[in-house]
Amino acid sequence: QKHLAESGGGLVQPGGSLRLSCAASGFSLVNSAIAWFRQAPGKAREGLSCVGSTDNHAYYSDSVKGRFTISRDNAKNTFYLQINNLEPEDTAVYYCAVRPWYCYSSKLDSATGYDTWGQGTQVTVSS
Numbered sequence: 001q002k003h004l005a006e007s008g009g010g011l012v013q014p015g016g017s018l019r020l021s022c023a024a025s026g027f028s029l030v031n032s033a034i035a036w037f038r039q040a041p042g043k044a045r046e047g048l049s050c051v052g053s054t055d056n057h058a059y060y061s062d063s064v065k066g067r068f069t070i071s072r073d074n075a076k077n078t079f080y081l082q083i084n085n086l087e088p089e090d091t092a093v094y095y096c097a098v099r100p101w102y103c104y105s106s107k108l109d110s111a112t113g114y115d116t117w118g119q120g121t122q123v124t125v126s127s
Contacts, residue, residue, distance in 0.1 A: 006118030
């Protein structure tokens with residue numbers, strides 16, 4: 001069965017970096033658009049990034065553009081979110097997710113079409 005296993009969260013000081021991982025099993029990422037979301041306490045879910053199966057263009061939200069980078073390693077059937085220069089406002093539960101082939105780029109916050117999700121990993125940015 002399709003499954004995403006998420007890891008890499010933790011407690012980080014402002015200005016620090018983390019690399020989140022999302023390992024897929026039961027299907028191949030080569031046919032999938034991959035994405036990251038987050039949700040902070042009391043706030044709505046926010047779409048952060050998405051890239052389609054061909055890896056020709058990545059989309060980012062304005063809040064993370066220039067600091068976060070999405071990537072994949074098809075040989076390992078795993079994808080990643082590199083997050084740099086972390087701020088306290090980045091504190092949230094981060095989720096990986098996949099949908100078939102293409103991103104819904106015009107509505108990055110929307111969960112529409114994402115059939116498989118990771119369990120979430122907590123990122124806390126605090127001094």
